[in-house]
Amino acid sequence: MAVKVLIPTPLRQFAGKSDTIELEARTVGEALGGLTSKFGELRKHLYTDDGRIRSFVNVYLNDEDIRYLEKEKTPTKDGDTITIVPSIAGGMIL
Amino acid sequence: MAHNLYLSEVLADRIRAHGGETYPHECCGGLLGMDGEIAREVRGLFPLVNRREDSPRNRFSITPEDFRNAERAARAAGLDLIGWYHSHPDHPALPSEYDREHAWPWYSYIIVSIAQGEAQAMVSWRLSDNRVRFEPETITMGMKPNEKVAPRENR
Numbered sequence A: 001m002a003v004k005v006l007i008p009t010p011l012r013q014f015a016g017k018s019d020t021i022e023l024e025a026r027t028v029g030e031a032l033g034g035l036t037s038k039f040g041e042l043r044k045h046l047y048t049d050d051g052r053i054r055s056f057v058n059v060y061l062n063d064e065d066i067r068y069l070e071k072e073k074t075p076t077k078d079g080d081t082i083t084i085v086p087s088i089a090g091g092m093i094l
Numbered sequence B: 001m002a003h004n005l006y007l008s009e010v011l012a013d014r015i016r017a018h019g020g021e022t023y024p025h026e027c028c029g030g031l032l033g034m035d036g037e038i039a040r041e042v043r044g045l046f047p048l049v050n051r052r053e054d055s056p057r058n059r060f061s062i063t064p065e066d067f068r069n070a071e072r073a074a075r076a077a078g079l080d081l082i083g084w085y086h087s088h089p090d091h092p093a094l095p096s097e098y099d100r101e102h103a104w105p106w107y108s109y110i111i112v113s114i115a116q117g118e119a120q121a122m123v124s125w126r127l128s129d130n131r132v133r134f135e136p137e138t139i140t141m142g143m144k145p146n147e148k149v150a151p152r153e154n155r
Helices: A028-038 A040-046 B009-022 B064-076 B097-102
Strands: A002-006 A020-024 A057-061 A081-086 A088-090 B003-007 B028-035 B040-048 B060-062 B080-089 B108-115 B118-127 B134-141
Touching (some): A002 A028, A020 A028, A028 A040, A081 B064, A088 B080, B003 B108, B003 B118, B009 B040, B009 B080, B009 B108, B009 B134, B028 B064, B060 B064, B108 B134
Parallel strands (some): A002 A081, B003 B134, B080 B108
Antiparallel strands (some): A002 A020, A057 A081, B028 B040, B028 B080, B118 B134
């Protein structure tokens, strides 16, 4: 099943400068796995060293946050769109 | 790689003023502008509310919804969302380890130090592509000369 993954601007440089990547995947996890297999440099920006999606990386399946679905096991169907949306955070040391 | 960011005095003053208004809490907002081959330029700001209610004196947080609103505002103005600004109340304008861990590559991160409510130093940083460190970005006060504008290929 072909799904589209929309790449946010800061990560396009690691995805062949593309804003959209089309992949075959049955779940959101498969799609992200396929994406990081194809573009290895994306991995460290999306996942922690122990393989979990970083807390400030938000993944939406057709505008629904996958945290409220079945997370990475959320099934996908033909024509679905997966969007990676950054959360921005920071602050000083205290 | 040397990074260069053009920022007008008017917009710099607006960032400083925002930091003063929210003092002793951190302020935050989006940087709308244009990225070019030689330098990038801030053309507008998108001030946001610091969503980090439990610890606003030393943390800021921008939700995905705020992010999308900032992106829409940039697109509507024919610009890109090129980075973010925030303040460090009573603390130097140096990026922290916490800043680095939560940063994204490519974006410009402006930090303004606010001491006792008064704006001090303003600096800009970019995360290195391997996430290991922040690289300083030179802020040039003023408008970017037109001849240096080179639109990005993947915009």
